[in-house]
Structures are given as C-alpha cells and as structure tokens.
Amino acid sequence: MGGVEIRKSILSFALLIFGWYAVASLHLVNPMFLPTPFETIQEGARLIAEKKIFIDLIYSFRRVVYGVSLALIMGIPVGLGLGYYEKVYQYFECILDFFRSIPPILTFPLAMLIFGTGEESRIAVIFFGCVTIVILNSAAGVGNSPKLRVNAAKIMGASWYQIFSRVVIFDALPQIFVGIRVSLSMGVIIGIVTEMLVGDKYGLGSRAVNAQIAYDTPGLFFTIIIVGLIGLIINKLLILLENRVIHWKKAA
Amino acid sequence: MWGIDVKNVTKKVKTSDGKSELIFENFNLQVKESEVVGIFGPNGCGKTTLLNMIAGIVKPDLGEILIFGEKPGRKSIAYIFQDYRNSLFPWLTVKDNILFPLSLKKMKRKAIQEKLDCMLDTSNIPFDLDKYPYQLSGGQQQYISILRGLISDPIAMLIDEPFSALDYSNSLWLMEKMAEILKSMSIPAIIVAHDLDHLMCTAERICFLSEKPTSVVLEKLIDSDNPKRQCRLDNSLFKEAKQELTNLYSRKGLAYGWG
Numbered sequence: 001m002g003g004v005e006i007r008k009s010i011l012s013f014a015l016l017i018f019g020w021y022a023v024a025s026l027h028l029v030n031p032m033f034l035p036t037p038f039e040t041i042q043e044g045a046r047l048i049a050e051k052k053i054f055i056d057l058i059y060s061f062r063r064v065v066y067g068v069s070l071a072l073i074m075g076i077p078v079g080l081g082l083g084y085y086e087k088v089y090q091y092f093e094c095i096l097d098f099f100r101s102i103p104p105i106l107t108f109p110l111a112m113l114i115f116g117t118g119e120e121s122r123i124a125v126i127f128f129g130c131v132t133i134v135i136l137n138s139a140a141g142v143g144n145s146p147k148l149r150v151n152a153a154k155i156m157g158a159s160w161y162q163i164f165s166r167v168v169i170f171d172a173l174p175q176i177f178v179g180i181r182v183s184l185s186m187g188v189i190i191g192i193v194t195e196m197l198v199g200d201k202y203g204l205g206s207r208a209v210n211a212q213i214a215y216d217t218p219g220l221f222f223t224i225i226i227v228g229l230i231g232l233i234i235n236k237l238l239i240l241l242e243n244r245v246i247h248w249k250k251a252a
Numbered sequence: 253m254w255g256i257d258v259k260n261v262t263k264k265v266k267t268s269d270g271k272s273e274l275i276f277e278n279f280n281l282q283v284k285e286s287e288v289v290g291i292f293g294p295n296g297c298g299k300t301t302l303l304n305m306i307a308g309i310v311k312p313d314l315g316e317i318l319i320f321g322e323k324p325g326r327k328s329i330a331y332i333f334q335d336y337r338n339s340l341f342p343w344l345t346v347k348d349n350i351l352f353p354l355s356l357k358k359m360k361r362k363a364i365q366e367k368l369d370c371m372l373d374t375s376n377i378p379f380d381l382d383k384y385p386y387q388l389s390g391g392q393q394q395y396i397s398i399l400r401g402l403i404s405d406p407i408a409m410l411i412d413e414p415f416s417a418l419d420y421s422n423s424l425w426l427m428e429k430m431a432e433i434l435k436s437m438s439i440p441a442i443i444v445a446h447d448l449d450h451l452m453c454t455a456e457r458i459c460f461l462s463e464k465p466t467s468v469v470l471e472k473l474i475d476s477d478n479p480k481r482q483c484r485l486d487n488s489l490f491k492e493a494k495q496e497l498t499n500l501y502s503r504k505g506l507a508y509g510w511g
C-alpha cells in the first residue's frame with residue numbers, strides 16, 4: 001500500500017468517525033444504542049488501562065492461532081498431495097465439499113461433548129472450519145499451475161520428490177496464501193462465536209456478550225471495533241508477506 | 253550411427269472430444285550426429301508430440317526412437333519450450349534457473365561453479381545473473397532456457413518454436429544467439445518453427461511435414477558452409493533460397509490444404 005492509498009484510507013476512516021459523531025451527538029439514534037465516539041474511546045481507554053482487553057485479546061488470538069496452525073500443518077500437505085494426484089482428488093472432492101457445507105459452528109456441541117468446554121473444543125471447531133479451506137486451496141494451487149514446469153523438470157531428470165519440493169510447492173504458493181488468508185478470517189469468526197455461545201471467562205466474544213448484558217454499549221462498540229481492526233491488520237500483514245514471498249506474481 | 257533415429261513410429265492421441273486420432277503412421281526421421289534439422293509444418297500436425305516422444309515424456313504406440321542408439325530418457329536432452337514464461341522457474345534467479353538441472357544431481361558445489369564459469373566464458377551473457385526471469389525481456393528469458401538446457405552437456409537438443417512468443421526485435425536477437433550456439437555445438441538438434449526465416453538461419457536441413465497422419469513430404473538442404481548461414485536476411489543467396497522454399501511451400505500448400 002503506497003502513501004497515497006494510506007492517506008485515502010485514513011481520510012475515509014476520519015469521515016466515517018465524523019459521521020458517527022454527528023449522528024450520535026445530534027441524538028438521531030437513541031443514545032442507549034449508539035454511544036458517541038468519545039464515550040467509546042473513554043471506555044476503551046479504561047479497558048486498556050485495566051489491561052482487561054489485552055487478556056481477552058490474548059485468549060481469543062491464541063485459540064485462533066492454534067486452530068488455524070493445526071489446519072495449515074495438516075491441510076497444506078494433504079491438499080498438495082490431492083492436487084498432484086488428480087485421480088485421488090476425484091474420490092475426495094465430494095466428501096470435502098460435504099464437510100465444507102457444514103457450518104463449522106454446528107459441530108461445536110459435538111466438540112464440547114468430546115473435549116469439554118475448555119480450550120480444546122474451541123480449537124477443534126476452528127480446525128474443522130479451516131482445514132477444508134486450506135486443503136481445497138492448496139489442491140487448486142497445484143491443479144491450476146502450468147504442467148510445463150513439471151514436464152521440464154522431468155526431462156531434466158528430477159525425481160518425484162524433487163518435482164514436488166522444488167516445483168509443485170512453489171507453483172501452488174500463491175493459492176496456498178489465499179487459503180491461509182481465508183482460513184484466518186474464518187478462524188477469527190468461529191473463535192469469537194464459540195466464545196459467545198458458551199461463555200468463557202475471557203475472550204472478545206464473551207466480552208461482547210457481557211457488555212450487552214450490562215447495557216454497556218460503549219464497551220460493546222469498542223470490542224467490535226477491536227475485532228474489526230484485528231481482522232484488518234492480519235489481512236494487511238499477510239498481503240505484505242505474500243508480496244515479499246511470492247515476488248514473481250506481483251511482476252506478472 | 254544416427255544422432256536421432258525415429259523409426260516407423262505410429263502414435264495415436266486422444267482429442268478433447270474423447271476420440272482417438274492417428275497422428276503418426278510409420279513416421280521416419282533421421283538426424284546425423286551433429287546436424288541441425290528444422291521442422292516446418294501445419295498447425296496440429298504433431299510437431300510437439302514428435303519432440304515429446306524424442307524427449308521421452310510421451311511413448312510411441314509402435315516403432316522405436318533411439319538417440320545415439322539408446323532409448324530416450326536415459327541421457328540428458330536439452331528441450332527448449334515455446335512458452336518460456338511457464339518453463340522457467342520464476343521463483344529462482346537467472347543463475348539458479350540455469351543451474352537447476354545440475355542441482356538435481358548430487359554434484360559438488362565446486363564442480364557446479366566450474367561449469368557455470370565455463371559457460372559464462374564461452375557465451376557472453378548480456379544481463380545480470382542475479383535478476384529474476386520476469387525482470388528480463390522475452391528473448392533473454394528464452395536464451396536462459398537454452399543455457400539451462402545446455403549446462404548439463406546434453407547429447408541432443410530439441411527446440412519447440414522458440415521464437416513464436418517473441419516480438420520481432422527479440423526474435424532477431426535470439427535467432428543470432430541460437431545460430432551461434434548451434435554452430436558451436438556438435439550435437440544433433442531438431443528445431444520446430446513457424447517462420448521459414450528462423451529455420452533458414454539455424455537449420456542445415458528443413459523437413460516439411462504434411463497434415464495428419466504426418467509424414468515428411470519434402471526435404472531441403474541448406475548449405476551450411478554458405479554465407480546464408482551467417483544469418484543475414486539481406487544476403488542475396490539467402491533470399492534466393494528462401495524464395496525457392498516459399499515457392500515449394502505455396503505449391504505444397506495447395507496440395508495439402510495448408511493455405
């Protein structure tokens with residue numbers, strides 16, 4: 001993102017906040033439901049000063065990172081393998097689509113039965129929701145890459161392992177990155193919903209629910225904004241990393 | 253012994269609508285030990301399939317292909333593809349692309365470096381080796397893929413329409429380089445091209461192919477000691493020879509429906 005784009009983004013955020021301020025301070029909406037930006041920031045400052053928001057952040061973030069990491073560790077090799085052996089993939093395609101069609105959060109009750117209400121069940125649901133995304137994207141990355149490079153490597157005498165580790169993985173990298181980005185967003189969504197469903201003591205999802213129960217709309221607004229910002233930052237950082245790693249795609 | 257010997261090859265391929273189509277029936281082509289043969293033919297007559305069979309990635313249904321008396325796939329063959337963008341490895345630098353075939357073998361780093369130095373001495377590479385392929389022009393990229401093919405001391409060279417993805421100035425530049433390389437190498441080479449000029453500059457013998465099932469309908473020897481080979485398109489001898497070929501081509505064009 002260049003300087004001009006950053007300036008444009010800041011301007012649009014400033015306009016959004018100003019609009020929010022205008023609507024709230026003119027009492028166009030019941031102040032019960034829409035606090036002013038100042039009230040929200042004040043509440044935010046309190047939460048930051050008391051370090052409460054950080055504990056929630058760490059808990060939520062840890063669940064997402066564990067769940068998504070597990071999905072990547074398992075999903076990328078499986079996806080690459082399935083993409084490479086197209087015939088095997090044809091057997092699994094329908095099953096994968098079936099699992100992908102199940103809203104991940106629907107498996108949360110089952111996960112709680114198996115793992116209890118602690119961390120494990122939440123991580124398991126995040127894993128379940130993300131692993132199909134990672135598998136499908138990695139497989140598509142291999143399937144859609146030009147076969148010519150693999151052929152060229154074969155003619156040069158590359159072994160099966162060399163073709164895989166030195167050609168196929170690199171060709172699939174752009175699509176693997178798409179899988180990582182989508183599954184991280186999915187992981188944040190699932191993680192927060194599990195926190196809202198069965199309250200843990202900590203987590204941004206439970207904070208939002210608790211704020212609602214206490215009619216603490218500034219706190220609720222602040223939590224929502226924090227979650228939005230986290231998603232935005234994760235996405236931007238990943239794009240930055242992607243442009244670094246997959247330098248050749250940017251030029252093409 | 254022939255450098256490349258294609259003997260009575262028959263090959264059917266499956267078309268996109270599931271039918272099988274006979275491309276070659278008892279096809280023969282012989283290339284001498286250090287001869288450069290140009291292949292000229294209509295679209296879809298199986299030129300690329302022929303190269304793939306010689307390279308060993310596609311097997312003929314019947315018949316035999318021998319390279320210096322051995323089956324394809326045993327010894328290193330340089331195969332230059334038309335689509336250099338998708339045959340080079342964009343995540344590797346130019347240097348690593350050229351050295352890729354050597355890095356697949358268990359070769360000592362010192363030996364690899366010596367090979368590279370040797371290549372740099374003989375061929376004058378006009379660009380930075382630490383760049384990435386996408387930072388170079390099309391002609392330069394194709395040149396890299398040629399160097400990559402040559403680094404592993406191939407016993408034969410297959411070149412599939414190396415110029416057709418290049419613009420005019422790039423293809424002129426590469427044509428000169430290619431003529432230089434082919435002259436200095438003494439291995440059998442088959443070069444497929446769509447443009448007679450390109451073949452005239454690089455090949456010693458041009459084979460004209462027919463429609464499917466494909467056979468060689470005409471051969472034309474280009475005298476390799478002649479100034480024609482010096483790749484001067486304005487050379488009068490070159491012009492004469494090209495005129496002769498163009499005449500033959502248009503006559504054959506009518507007979508075989510190439511037009």
